[in-house]
Amino acid sequence: MCGIAGIFHCGTPKPVDPARVRAMTDALAHRGPDGEGVWAAPGVALGHRRLSIIDLAGSPQPMASADGGAMIVFNGEIYNFRELRRELESSGARFRTDGDTETILAAWQKWGPDCLSRLHGMFAFALYDLGRRALFLARDRLGVKPLYTALLSDGSLAFASELKGLLAHPLLRREVDPLAVEDYLAWGYVPDHRSMLKGVGKLAAGHYQLLKHDAPPAAPVRWWDVSFAERRRESAADLEAELLFRLREAVTSRMVADVPLGAFLSGGVDSSSVVALMAESARDPVRTCSIGFDTAALDETSYAREVAERFDTDHRERIVASNDFAEIGRLAAMFDEPFADASALPTWRVSQLARETVTVALSGDGADEAFAGYRRQRFHAVEERARSLVPQSVRRRVLGPLGSLWPKADWAPRPLRAKTTLMSLSQSGEEGYARALAISPPELRAGLYSEAMRRELGEYRAEQPLVDLMRSAPARSGLDRAQYADLAFWLPGDILTKVDRTSMAVSLEAREPLLDHRLVEFAAALPDRMRIRGGQGKWLLKHAMERYLPxxxxxxxKQGFVTPIAQWLRGPLASEARGIGCGATLARTGWFDGERIAALAEAHISGRSDHSRLLWQLLMLDRSLAALKIA
Incomplete structure (x- = not known):
């Protein structure tokens, strides 16, 4: 794993100062402590920080092709590079290294942009073709690896693996996009179609961009998308057999490394499945690690220990105190943009634990999105059946007003919390799922904003891009559309961002075998009943793993990686909660009604309501702005 950065002049190929690119890569040193380099030519410069994983001594970057006609900086891993290498050698390509980076160069020179469809792995790279005088930026299918871009005032385009790389460029404007604030309050992160700063973008998952010196920047091109439009018709037994084959293929391909390798083990279905298949193919005990909490209701280490004992892994665990919030400022700085998924803290802790003994760790991320493991997906499938029985005009006229009047009973048992369900059923399926996925509904967000901020936002609502995405999805059912939204929107914006930043903060490479694109494509074609059956999500995956797991x-x-933020904000962080609305950084923005935030904080601290997720969002926004030195 690595960090990349660079500058490219669209139009006149002005000289690029290599020192400027070196400053950008220095900001990414945590992503690559093992090596660094900068290459420059008229109108372009590429920079790299290396975390050595394969061909430890022989693949420094930036790397030139064998004929010197192309240069590349690359972040990620290509798992089928040896097969590609043999194919390219058979057609005359020659290689000087034993790593995967040079394979990308040769693949580009043979197939051009079509090379991407042959690459199996996670990647973001920038390749400069000297003959074409063009820069090729590409990102992997599902967005495992990030890539930020920005058009600067001197006509150049800058790019970097993280926003902090761009922030090292003196011409980058630090002006917040108010639409990103609305997005963040809805989702708890800034999704990939936007950035916190105006003028900064993110190359979307499954897209590439080809830039030339003699033309304005071309629009990104989608080169891959997952389709739910087809259905497999084989028997459950045949589909299970194929699933196991694809799972083994995905896991074993990600076990190739020239450095120590292990796995995160939470004790849940997904990470346990990965560990089971690793143990099946490994000669030595798999190195596993788990994080637990000193609060019994949040601790899953007993399940992880059960799986570790079953497969005789070399297991390590660490208990984190329930008051482990002292470094939330450092946590906010890892992400540059505000990020409020509270599971980032234990993910960072388990990455720290893993890095003590390994350089690469396999995770179980992606199965919930691909195989329908989230409760919200199951609820959505049920709600879609209800919507099909009652015309939308009736639902809007009856259920909408009823839902708006229904009390918000955070204290009640879940089946009695009808407000969200009524509001969801009054809307279209896409609108209802956006409401289910959002942390705070639009009516709550609108009440938080100042009058000036409401004018800035105009008619924009954060849910609309997700609604549009679901309506245009290549899908056949409501469950398909929900999963498509999770794979294309939630996964890269939240889950993969969390894992990338927290693992890279400690120079650890995390690999996600359950996001092998062939496995995801297989899952997308499963009939609904193979995904959800008898109230169980991930039905086929669980059935297939019965031979391995208890x-x-x-x-x-399902529990997930949780932290006790509700208790924190009523106890040791109560003063922080009270100060959010009038805190110096957030107050200076003028975005919010401080009195309204203070009232929500008091309601939470007193126990009358649970506003912990919203208050945590605002606290992380405040810390993020402070880290960025914006407000």
Whole structure:
């Protein structure tokens, strides 16, 4: 894993100062402590920080092709590079290294942009073709690896693996996009179609961009998308057999490394499945690690320990105190943009634990999105059946007003919390799912904003891009559309951002075998009943893994990586909660009604309501702005 950065002049190929690119890569040193380099030519400069994983001594970057006609900086891993290498050698290509980076160069020279469809892995790279005088930027299918871009005032385009790389460029404007604030309050992160700063973008997952010196920047091109439009018709037994084959293929391909390798093990279905298949193919005990909490209701280490004992792994665990919030400022700085998924803290902690003994760790991320493991997906499938029975005009006229009047009963048992369900059923399926996915509904957000901020936002609502995405999805059912939204919107914006930043902060490479694109494409073609059956999500995956894992691991209620933020904000962080609305950084923005935020904080601290997720969002926004030195 690595960090990349660079500058490219669109139009006149002005000289690029290599020192400027070196400053950008220095800001990414945590992503690559093992090596660094900068290459420059008229109108372009590429920079790289290396974390050595494969061909430790022989693949420094920036790297030139064998004929010197192309240069590349690359972040990620290509898991089928040896097969590609043999194919390219058979057609005359020659290689000087034993790594995957040079394979990308040769693939580009043979197939051009079509090379991307042959690459199996996670990647973001920038390749400069000297003959074409063109820069090729590309990002992997599902957005495992990030790539930020910005058009600067001197006519150049700058790019970097993280926003902090761009922030090292003196011409980058630090002006917040108010639409990004609305997006962040809705989702808890800034999704990939936007950035916190005006003028900064993110190359979307499954897209590339080809830039030339003699033309304005071309629009990004989609080169891959997952389709839910087809259905497999084989028997459950045949589909299960194929699933196991694809799971083994995905896991074993990600076990190739010239450095110590291990796995995150939470004790849930997904990470346990990965560890089971690693143990099946490994000669030595798999190195596993788990993080637990000193609060019993949040601790899953007993399940992880059960799986570790079953497969005789070399297991390590660490208990994190329930008051482990002292470094939330450092956590906010990792992400540059505000990021409020509270599971980032334990993910960072487990990455720290893993890095003590390994350089690469496999994770179980992606199965919930691909195989329908989230409760909201199951609820959405049920709600879609209800919507099909009652015309939308009736639902809007009856259920909408009823939902708006229904009390918000955070204290009540879940089946009695009808407000969200009524509001969801009054809307279209896409609008209802956007409401289910959002942290705070639009009516709550509108009440937080100042009058000036409401004018800035105009008619924009954060849910609309997700609604549009679902309506245009290559899908056949409501469940398909929900999963498509999770794979294309939630996964890169939240889950993969969290894992990338927290693992890279400690120079650890995280690999996600359950996001092998062939496995995701297989899952997308499964009939709904193979994904959800008998109220169980991930039905086929769980059924296939019954031969490996205990029933209690496979079928216990999903918990996830959680932190006790509600308790924190009523206890040791109560003063922080009270100060959010009038805190110096957030107050200076003029975006919010401080009195309204203060009232929500008091309601939470007193126990009358649970506003912990919203208050945590605002706290992380405040810390992020302070880290960026914006407000």
């Amino acid at each position: 029933h209690g691991v496979l079928y216990r209620p």
